[in-house]
Amino acid sequence: MPTSQRSPAPRRHLPPAARRLACAGASATLVLGLGLAPGTAHADAAVLPTLVTTDGIREHVENLSTIAEYNGGNRATNTPGYDVAADYVVDQLKRAGYRPKRDTYDYEMWQEHSEPVLTQVAPEQREFSPGDDFITMNYSGAGDVTAAGVPVDYDSTDSGCTADDFSGFPDGAVAIVKRGSCTFQAKTANAAEAGAGGIVIVNNVEGPLNGTVGEESAIPSVGATTETGDALVAAGDALEVHLKVDSSVTTRTSYNIIAQTRGGAKDNVVMVGAHLDSVPEGPGMNDNASGVATILETAQQLAKLGKPNNRVRFAFWGTEEQGLIGSTKYVEQLKQRQLDRIALYLNFDMLGSPNYGRFIYDGRGELEGSLPPPSGSGAIQKMFEDYYEKKNLVTEPTEFSGRSDYSAFMAEGIASGGLFSGGDGTKTEQQVEYYGGTAGIDFDPNYHTAQDDIDNINWRSIDELSDGVAYSVETYADSTLPVNGVAPRTFRAQEFAPARVGDLWLK
Structure with a gap:
């Protein structure tokens, strides 16, 4: 590839x-x-x-x-x-x-057993299409979470790269971070450590983000297009999302x-x-x-x-x-x-x-x-x-x-x-x-x-x-x-x- x-x-x-x-x-x-x-x-x-x-x-x-x-x-x-x-x-x-x-x-x-789900539940319903709007990160952990969506230092190239970025992060929420200076593995690990139920990593160039978190993550992780991420962030404080990944890792x-x-x-x-x-x-x-x-x-x-x-x-x-x-x-x-x-x-x-x-x-x-x-x-x-x-x-x-x-x-x-x-x-x-x-x-x-x-x-x-x-x-x-x-x-x-x-x- x-x-x-x-x-x-x-x-x-x-x-x-x-x-x-x-x-x-x-x-x-x-x-x-x-x-x-x-x-x-x-x-x-x-x-x-x-x-x-x-x-x-x-x-x-x-x-x-x-x-x-x-x-x-x-x-x-x-x-x-x-x-x-x-x-x-x-x-x-x-x-x-x-x-x-x-x-x-x-x-x-790593294997994905069914199509992933990313849906905006509130303040209004909006469906996102797997493959077009987002892609599951390779080695994403499995999970099914409906929770608040919370942007994390979204306009920074260091979005989600440090534990400090997640200071005060709501337990169980879905983190929305921007692709940038650190690895997807680091962003996902920081989110999981802060108690996030999942993470959406938004691309900074055209197209859905086809990436890997390197090894099986503790939470579901997907890569989204810039348009998808911006739409979620534009929903404001009332944002609620449904994120589901059905996957497993075997030796x-x-x-x-x-x-x-x-x-x-x-x-x-x-x-x-x-x-x-x-x-x-x-x-x-x-x-x-x-x-x-x-x-x-x-x-x-x-x-x-x-x-x-x-x-x-x-x-x-x-x-x-x-x-x-x-x-x-x-x-x-x-x-x-x-x-x-x-x-x-x-x-x-x-x-x-x-x-x-x-x-x-x-x-x-x-x-x-x-x-x-x-x-x-x-x-x-x-x-x-x-x-x-x-x-x-x-x-x-x-x-x-x-x-x-x-x-x-x-x-x-x-x-x-x-x-x-x-x-x-x-x-x-x-x-x-x-x-x-x-x-x-x-x-x-x-x-x-x-x-x-x-x-x-x-x-x-x-x-x-x-x-x-x-x-x-x-x-x-x-x-x-x-x-x-x-x-x-x-x-x-x-x-x-x-x-x-x-x-x-x-x-």
């Missing part, structure tokens, strides 16, 4: 005045094992992008689609669809010579699929990831069979190129749609020496959006919504930009906002990057000029719905973005020098056989 788009500045062949984010120079690679640093050859010399074909990726997507179709219509975590999809990935990797492993983890699975076990090349430097690992699970509502062909199929095909073709300089580790993440759980659990269980061995992480989540764009994660941290990127992330961004610039294709940066599986890697200071074809952001007229498609609608209008099926995959997007995926993997399998300062270790392949010792000739 990656970042939405906000029409950032493009990267393409343009006059200098229009190329505000363009960088000079270019990076490239040669066949694996040559030991040449990026920049020593033209991008056209790369082999992997020619081996990774749209037809090969399409076959994987079709197979994942069939698996979802015959297993409940989805590939959600802890469903037969997920298990059979994982079996498919494992089988394909074994056929290519890998030794894939299931990386298991326990997690708290479950799931797994990631991890496979790596047999050769390459063990202490300079290039990680490549895509999440394998879908949402329960649909088969998840763009989100994220597109990413899974692309890195699976890349792994299969990479195995044909012989021993790389750097070890490449492919990860097919579980439970992403529940809150990046699989990737987070994986990173959390690594020891520091294992983290230190990871040179960089490449993330590919949604590559076939029907109304697509060509987006590169903001490794320089230039966009307002981006988290501070670890050192080396900007070099990854530039590598992708240079590659597509040589192909005369426009690219744009997309926020590093923490919405996909790169999040846990970035938190550990691991350089990260990747590509994205767009999600729930709206395409502009300018972007239609760049990519085609339709202005005024989302990049993926089927995002997280049953319509995210194989008929709505944009194969042109897959074709263009998969080239970048393959190029990036081949580049960094050869050398990560611009990212982490580790040069190719060509000396390891050279025999140490001197012709003399001191003044004495040996041969």
Whole structure:
């Protein structure tokens, strides 16, 4: 579930005045094992992008689609669809010579059993629609409360962020707070500690607030649109609301699929990831069979190129749609020496959006919504930009906002990057000029719905973005020098056989 788009500045062949984010120079690679640093050859010399074909990726997507179709219509975590999809990935990797492993983890699975309720009871009756006006926070506690609605420092960016905000709060009332500087978990915990019976967290941008409180809360918690929150607050002191959430949390076990090349430097690992699970509502062909199929095909073709300089580790993440759980659990269980061995992480989540764009994660941290990127992330961004610039294709940066599986890697200071074809952001007229498609609608209008099926995959997007995926993997399998300062270790392949010792000739 990656970042939405906000029409950032493009990267393409343009006059200098229009190329505000363009960088000079270019990076490239040669066949694996040559030991040449990026920049020593033209991008056209790369082999992997020619081996990774749209037809090969399409076959994987079709197979994942069939698996979802015959297993409940989805590939959600802890469903037969997920298990059979994982079996498919494992089988394909074994056929290519890998030794894939299931990386298991326990997690708290949150489930909502019926539609939530948010109703204004007084001073007049007003119904709010779930999904349109409000959404239950992930890991919201269950509850059914009818009580006074009380705004808490509503006009402040720190609304509900401290216990002092709830001083004198009426016992059992429903708190109405504004999204702002602290986490939803903190706001909800502060409300519960003050005796609130529930909490409504109001968005500060357009749309209902789709968030999480991190772990099961003591009170029901929902995220509302700005319009919903403002309407409740405008009701005044007589406001009374009915809030109901029907949910539960149970401990479950799931797994990631991890496979790596047999050769390459063990202490300079290039990680490549895509999440394998879908949402329960649909088969998840763009989100994220597109990413899974692309890195699976890349792994299969990479195995044909012989021993790389750097070890490449492919990860097919579980439970992403529940809150990046699989990737987070994986990173959390690594020891520091294992983290230190990871040179960089490449993330590919949604590559076939029907109304697509060509987006590169903001490794320089230039966009307002981006988290501070670890050192080396900007070099990854530039590598992708240079590659597509040589192909005369426009690219744009997309926020590093923490919405996909790169999040846990970035938190550990691991350089990260990747590509994205767009999600729930709206395409502009300018972007239609760049990519085609339709202005005024989302990049993926089927995002997280049953319509995210194989008929709505944009194969042109897959074709263009998969080239970048393959190029990036081949580049960094050869050398990560611009990212982490580790040069190719060509000396390891050279025999140490001197012709003399001191003044004495040996041969």
